Amino acid sequence: MMRLELAREWLPEVEGLPETYSQCFRCGACSGICPVKKIRKDFDPRVIVHATILGLKEKLFGTPILWLCSQCRSCVPVCPMEVKPAEVIQALRNYAFKSGLANEETLFEAGRLARVNPGKCIVCLTCVRVCPFGAPSIKEEGYAVIDPAKCHACGICVQECPARAIELKPAAEFETLKVGVAV
DSSP states (O other): OOOOOOOGGGGGGOTTOOTTGGGOOOOOHHHHHOHHHHHOTTOOHHHHHHHHHHTOHHHHHSSSGGGGOOOOOTHHHHOTTOOOHHHHHHHHHHHHHHTTSOOHHHHHHTTSSOEEOTTTOOOOOHHHHHOTTOOEEEETTTEEEEOTTTOOOOOHHHHHOTTOOEEOOOGGGGGGOOOSOOO
């Protein structure tokens, strides 16, 4: 049996964690309403929150589990302790980027991030208009980029891009790739 090491010293570095995150008593309200949990048995928001409370860095960043969350925020209003699991997960994602535990290339390869080919982009602004999450923006250099913190890998921008400048790997590849690095 693998033993997970409790190491909470990194938690103060995670910006944006709700102050109430440690009040979770694992009631399961967030898991019960989570649409991702309904189709992915390996995803559970309460397990992520509990692993955060315990400081289980390897469990959180050693797999792509954080990027399964759709950020629909269904879990936020049902939590009796106002833990805000979606905000916990977003803060952990941001920390993963900031600390080098995740990067754009690994997320793209895992099918969890769309990517723009600058040579094909015609700066038509279609991606900016159609993305419900505000992930695409236009760089001064004259092409679109996708913000990994906002991209939900839904594929809307890929479908709508008239120049076919945006790519998204198939989700099936996501199953076999690790997003995190050893911690």
